[in-house]
Amino acid sequence: xxxxxxxxxxxxxxxxxxxxxxxxxxxxxxxxxxxxxxxxxxxxxxxxxxxxxxxxxxxxxxxxxxxxxxxxxxxxxxxxxxxxxxxxxxxxxxxxxxxxxxxxxxxxxxxxxxxxxxxxxxxxxxxxxxxxxxxxxxxxxxxxxxxxxxxxxxxxxxxxxxxxxxxxxxxxxxxxxxxxxxxxxxxxxxxxxxxxxxxxxxxxxxxxxxxxxxxxxxxxxxxxxxxxxxxxxxxxxxxxxxxxxxxxxxxxxxxxxxxxxxxxxxxxxxxxxxxxxxxxx
Numbered sequence: 001x002x003x004x005x006x007x008x009x010x011x012x013x014x015x016x017x018x019x020x021x022x023x024x025x026x027x028x029x030x031x032x033x034x035x036x037x038x039x040x041x042x043x044x045x046x047x048x049x050x051x052x053x054x055x056x057x058x059x060x061x062x063x064x065x066x067x068x069x070x071x072x073x074x075x076x077x078x079x080x081x082x083x084x085x086x087x088x089x090x091x092x093x094x095x096x097x098x099x100x101x102x103x104x105x106x107x108x109x110x111x112x113x114x115x116x117x118x119x120x121x122x123x124x125x126x127x128x129x130x131x132x133x134x135x136x137x138x139x140x141x142x143x144x145x146x147x148x149x150x151x152x153x154x155x156x157x158x159x160x161x162x163x164x165x166x167x168x169x170x171x172x173x174x175x176x177x178x179x180x181x182x183x184x185x186x187x188x189x190x191x192x193x194x195x196x197x198x199x200x201x202x203x204x205x206x207x208x209x210x211x212x213x214x215x216x217x218x219x220x221x222x223x224x225x226x227x228x229x230x231x232x233x234x235x236x237x238x239x240x241x242x243x244x245x246x247x248x249x250x251x252x253x254x255x256x257x258x259x260x261x262x263x264x265x266x267x268x269x270x271x272x273x274x275x276x277x278x279x280x281x
Contacts, residue, residue, distance in 0.1 A: 016208060016234060023131075023243075025138050031245060032187055032271055037206045038236060044243035045127040045265075050195045053158070056120050057263060061086045063160055068174055069094050082168030082254075086158035087113045090280055094179060103149075110154035117156060127193040128156035128267050128279070131243065135269075135277050146270065146278035148183045153280035155267045159192070166202065167256030173207060173225055176248035177217040178270065183278070187211065189269040190248045194238040194262075201257025204244065208232040211249035225251050238264075245269070 018027050018036040030036045057063075066085035067078035076095035088109040096102040117126045125133070132155065135143035146153045161169075178185055192204075209229040230251060238244055246252060248268065270278035 017236060023134055023138060025140070028135075028139065028245075031189065031247060034211065034247070037208060037234060037246065037250065038204075039243075039245045040236065041243040042239055043241050044131070045193050045195065045241040046124050047241060049121050049124045049127060050241055052120050053117075053195055053265070054263060057086060057158060057160065061158070066157075066159060067091070068176075079172075080165075080168065081172055081174070082161055082165040082256075084160045084162070086160070087154060087156075087281070089157055090153060098149075106154075107151045110152065113154055113157075114152075126156055127195075127243075127265050128191070131191055131193070131267075132277075132279055139277060141274065141276045143269075143277040143279065146183075146280040148278075148280070155279040155281060156265050157267070157281040159264050159266050161202065161254065161257075161262040163198075163256075163258050163260070166254070166262065169254040170205075170256045171253075173205070173230055173251040173253045175212050175217055175225070175251055176268065177212070177214050178268070180214050183270060183272075185270040185272055185278075187271040188248050189245055189271060189277075190266060191243060191245045191269055192238070192264040192266045193243050194240060194264045196261050196263040197238050197240050198257040198260030198262050200259075201255050202238065202260075202262040203255040204236045204238060204246070205233050205253045205255060206236070206246055207251040208234055209250060211247050212251075213249075217249070238262075 016037045019040045020027050023041060027039050031039055063084040063086055065080045066083040067080050069076050069078055069091045088106050090106060093103045093106050132143045145155050178188055207230050267279045267281045
């Protein structure tokens with residue numbers, strides 16, 4: 001893998017990064033079509049809700065490594081890029097048979113985490129649920145929690161990064177792409193709601209290149225993305241309680257940092273023309 005740590009991301013360019021006071025269907029359409037690389041909505045999360053979540057994460061959560069999948073020699077291989085998680089991600093089931101222990105664990109944990117996060121955030125909604133409700137109101141086809149395999153999926157996994165391992169993501173641009181065997185999505189978006197940000201660093205890097213198709217992603221060996229598609233990096237420095245939505249089929253990475261913690265609540269959002277947005281993680 002080529003080391004991209006020497007590539008200095010350019011400052012956020014307003015024509016490519018759309019900042020909104022509140023989400024609207026026009027902005028979402030621009031993100032889907034590729035006219036913009038990201039949507040930012042400052043102060044999206046309720047401050048009291050964020051504080052309750054952060055307290056629970058620091059006091060009671062058991063964090064595990066959040067691995068990213070790649071396809072190598074036709075097999076799924078998991079890599080750790082410095083992100084920890086609270087909750088079980090759906091990619092833990094990739095390459096496993098239907099009805100496997102990994103699949104049973106995912107859906108059991110999905111039910112447990114939904115109930116737990118609802119209790120932590122009450123009386124407010126969890127931030128991801130608030131986002132889903134907004135999309136339900138503004139998008140013609142609405143938004144729902146995905147059930148690609150007939151069971152409700154988890155939405156709103158907690159992602160945490162710490163100085164000791166945060167640098168691992170910086171030199172490994174990657175894309176996220178749901179296997180076609182699960183659902184045939186036209187685009188895959190990701191929503192991150194930032195509950196805590198480090199005093200410096202931790203920027204989200206997005207490469208200004210067309211989104212990859214699933215067939216292209218499967219051809220990559222490991223995290224080796226084509227060099228010619230990694231020439232124009234842009235950088236977003238997330239703010240506390242901000243919502244950032246990107247297309248995860250565009251290469252992206254996270255800058256390291258030396259102090260503090262970077263915590264977000266995340267969900268993927270699948271797009272199929274004429275259907276609701278599908279939330280899962």
